[in-house]
Amino acid sequence: MQALNPTxxxxxxxxxxxxxxxxxxxxxxxxxxxxxxxxxxxxxxxAQTRTFLDRLAELQxxxxxxxxxxxxxxxxxxxxxxxxxxxxxxxxxxLAAELGRLATA
Amino acid sequence: MQALNPTxxxxxxxxxxxxxxxxxxxxxxxxxxxxxxxxxxxxxxxAQTRTFLDRLAELQxxxxxxxxxxxxxxxxxxxxxxxxxxxxxxxxxxLAAELGRLATA
Numbered sequence: 001m002q003a004l005n006p007t008x009x010x011x012x013x014x015x016x017x018x019x020x021x022x023x024x025x026x027x028x029x030x031x032x033x034x035x036x037x038x039x040x041x042x043x044x045x046x047a048q049t050r051t052f053l054d055r056l057a058e059l060q061x062x063x064x065x066x067x068x069x070x071x072x073x074x075x076x077x078x079x080x081x082x083x084x085x086x087x088x089x090x091x092x093x094x095l096a097a098e099l100g101r102l103a104t105a
Numbered sequence: 106m107q108a109l110n111p112t113x114x115x116x117x118x119x120x121x122x123x124x125x126x127x128x129x130x131x132x133x134x135x136x137x138x139x140x141x142x143x144x145x146x147x148x149x150x151x152a153q154t155r156t157f158l159d160r161l162a163e164l165q166x167x168x169x170x171x172x173x174x175x176x177x178x179x180x181x182x183x184x185x186x187x188x189x190x191x192x193x194x195x196x197x198x199x200l201a202a203e204l205g206r207l208a209t210a
Contacts, residue, residue: 046171057155057158066151069176069177070176070177071175071176073171
């Protein structure tokens, strides 16, 4: 599993890398312009939403990757991760994969 | 200044109350359908954004009022407070006023 420690190399993932990495981040939708990953997480309670948001904040700190936008209400969190360079880097895909694991844990 | 302790009475503020309360929450835009308050807060750094978000979470807990939507990126937070009943109650206006003070503190 892609460990969450690749510092944001900023080097864009190559096409084959992107395909491999996208496989590691199921449930996310990818868009080209700008290159970004989007996913909606839904929760049974506000407390679960809060727990996810707090972990997401910690993961952003530890990974150095900051979501381009986070949009949440009582029981949902929409996360958009955008490329800082020309393309998404392994660090964004790793954060996406980690958030996916977090939400299903 | 409106103290932040009116538990969400759910009783809609009367028209004159709404006017008075809106005066206590400058900087917010009010919309009718659904009755809600919206404001965009901008910050100089992600650290300031984080501090505001953490305080916002605490205020939601202490006031019992949960924003209908919070949408944020590195240096901005968009907050939407919606009525839970037919109209906004003093508790929503009080939270709006408190967030305004927080952002200018």
